[in-house]
Each structure stands twice: as structure tokens, then as C-alpha cells.
Amino acid sequence: MDFNAARMFVAVVQVGSLSAAAERLGIPLPTLSRRIRELERQLKVQLLERSARGTKLTEAGTRLYEHAGRGIEALLEAEQAVVSEQASLKGRLRLSLPQSFEPWWDLLAAFQRRYPDIQVHVYSTERRVDLIEDGIDVALRVGAIVHEAMVARHVLSYRHILVASPKLLEQAGVPAQPKALQRIPCAGWASAADMPIRWNLGGQVVEPKVVLSANDYHHLRRRALAGDVVTELPPFLAADSIREKRLLPLLPQHPLPEQQINLIYPRHRHPSSIVRTYLEFCQSYLPQIRQACEIRVSA
Structure with a gap:
């Protein structure tokens, strides 16, 4: 059954005439009349008896209105609830x-x-x-x-920024070129144990001397602060430690990719x-x- 046609039928019953229902729904009267006739043909019953004084429900129309009216009212209430919820941002x-x-x-x-x-x-x-x-x-x-x-x-x-603690750099020296990372203990982010660690440093791809891999930048930062490794960190995780000079940025002339x-x-x-x-x-x-x-x- 056509929901829109059923909604129009319910409106006709509620206001008592086709013309009043057309005005209430904001549609032309001929369109409303045609949709009601199509609904009657679809259901193969007469729903309304039309007269100069308005419309009157047939027995079949009464049964349809009892069921359709409740369903359409519930749908309208549900629609209003959704609209109200969106409006109040709950x-x-x-x-x-x-x-x-x-x-x-x-x-x-x-x-x-x-x-x-x-x-x-x-x-x-x-x-x-x-x-x-x-x-x-x-x-x-x-x-x-x-x-x-x-x-x-x-x-x-x-x-991301390549960083190390002053303690580690005192021991291992400050790397001047990316290839120097092959002799310094490094840690890198990886989602799996067998994932290779490669850093693209200003176009130079290097495989550092990896002693630790983890999928947690907080863990990598902790090990770098402890003086154990060189690692790469998101800038927001490195910023405070760099300002406090507990970590030093490395190879700034060879930046990691954006x-x-x-x-x-x-x-x-x-x-x-x-x-x-x-x-x-x-x-x-x-x-x-x-x-x-x-x-x-x-x-």
C-alpha cells in the first residue's frame, strides 16, 4: 500500500472533506482526489462516499482508518522525536x-x-x-x-621528529648523516614483529640498528628519555621533552616525510x-x- 496515499486518506477523514484535506496538506485538490482513487483501485474497495456535504467513510474505509491512523500517528511521533533530539543535540x-x-x-x-x-x-x-x-x-x-x-x-x-637523549648522544655521538643510525641503538613504530623499520630521511631511506619495535609511541618516548634508543615521535609527544632539553632533535636537515x-x-x-x-x-x-x-x- 502506498504510504503517502494512506496519509492523504487519513487527512481527509480527519478534516471531513477532500478540499479541506488538500489545503491542509498543501497539494492541489485534483491530485488528492486522484491519489485516493488510486488507493481504492489498489485495495479494490471503496473507502469514501463523496457528496456535496463532504465525505463519509464506508465500512472498509472505517477499518482502514482505524489501523492506518494509528500507524501514521506513531510514525509522525517518531519523526518528531528524532527532530527534537537532533535539535537539542542529545x-x-x-x-x-x-x-x-x-x-x-x-x-x-x-x-x-x-x-x-x-x-x-x-x-x-x-x-x-x-x-x-x-x-x-x-x-x-x-x-x-x-x-x-x-x-x-x-x-x-x-x-615526525627523530630524537635522542643527551645521555645517549654523549655515549654514541651525534649522527651527522642518516647512515650513522646503523651503528646507534634505535627503536621504531611497527604494527607487527616482522614489520621492517625503514626511515625516509630527506629522501635517504635507511634501515637503522633496531633494538626495539612497538606500536605505542608513549613506550618509544619512554625508552628514548631513558637514554636507551634513538626513535621517531609525533611532534606533540616530543615537544615538552625538547623544550626541557631532555630530548634533542636529530638530523633536522634530513626531515621525515609529511x-x-x-x-x-x-x-x-x-x-x-x-x-x-x-x-x-x-x-x-x-x-x-x-x-x-x-x-x-x-x-
């Missing part, structure tokens, strides 16, 4: 973030202070999640985005008000994120 926002991406933690705290009725769930992982399968509204992703079903908003670019950071979300025709509000808030907060990711290292 609900859940499901996000995916890279592990250890600390600047975004501050953004989320500020977002929830602004919108306290939005419950945020964060799924933190290094793997590339399937937003549809994993039920994620928006993901923050490092690297190039090639997915026709997704919208990508570029938000940030930065470079990282592209994007917000991605499914290519829906109508993203929810919560998702749209989150994306707009991220855009407004970006200057603070960029500041956290800036470390100027002179060559």
Missing part, C-alpha cells in the same frame, strides 16, 4: 582515533564542555577501521584516503546534526591542534 557520537593522538583528547574535552548532553565513545586503534561495519560516525585517520564511499576533510599536516591527517565519515546525504556539529567544532579548534604539532627545528 545522543551518542562514535569516533575512531589513532592511538596516542593526544591533541585530539583536548579537543574532545572542549567539545563535551560545549555540548554536555552528547555522549562520546572513542575507539582507539592503529588499524584502519571499517566505519560502516564498526559503527563509527567519524574517524581521524593518518595517511592518504582512497575510498569512494567516504568523505575526507583534510585537517592537519605534520612531520603526515596527512583527515577526518573521514560515510557519504550520507544527511549526516546527523551531532556529526555536523562535531565537524564544525573540529574546524574551529584546528589552530590549537596545529600549535600543538609545531616544533621548529633549525638545520
